Amino acid sequence: MSAFIRARVAASRRHVSLWQLHIVVSLMLLALAGCAAPQASSRISDPSNAEAAAPGTAYRGVLRNYQSRRPATPADWRSTNDAVAPNKDSK
Numbered sequence: 001m002s003a004f005i006r007a008r009v010a011a012s013r014r015h016v017s018l019w020q021l022h023i024v025v026s027l028m029l030l031a032l033a034g035c036a037a038p039q040a041s042s043r044i045s046d047p048s049n050a051e052a053a054a055p056g057t058a059y060r061g062v063l064r065n066y067q068s069r070r071p072a073t074p075a076d077w078r079s080t081n082d083a084v085a086p087n088k089d090s091k
Helices: 002-010 018-034 076-082
Strands: none
Touching: 002 018
């Protein structure tokens, strides 16, 4: 195929450098590879096989991580801020 491309370039009397030829050939090969059929994964079992192993399932409740967000009574903001602030000595 390389000889064919070189012959076409020579016949057209157009100056094409070697790196341009490499780019054209690479793009053609990439386009051809994109048309290839994907390979089947060996991990997937045949869906028509009733005896095939299947991953286990477990019930997970919708409210299992629920935390009440009811309004709290206002607290002193200075003491709350001091409780969550990093220690001045920790630097």
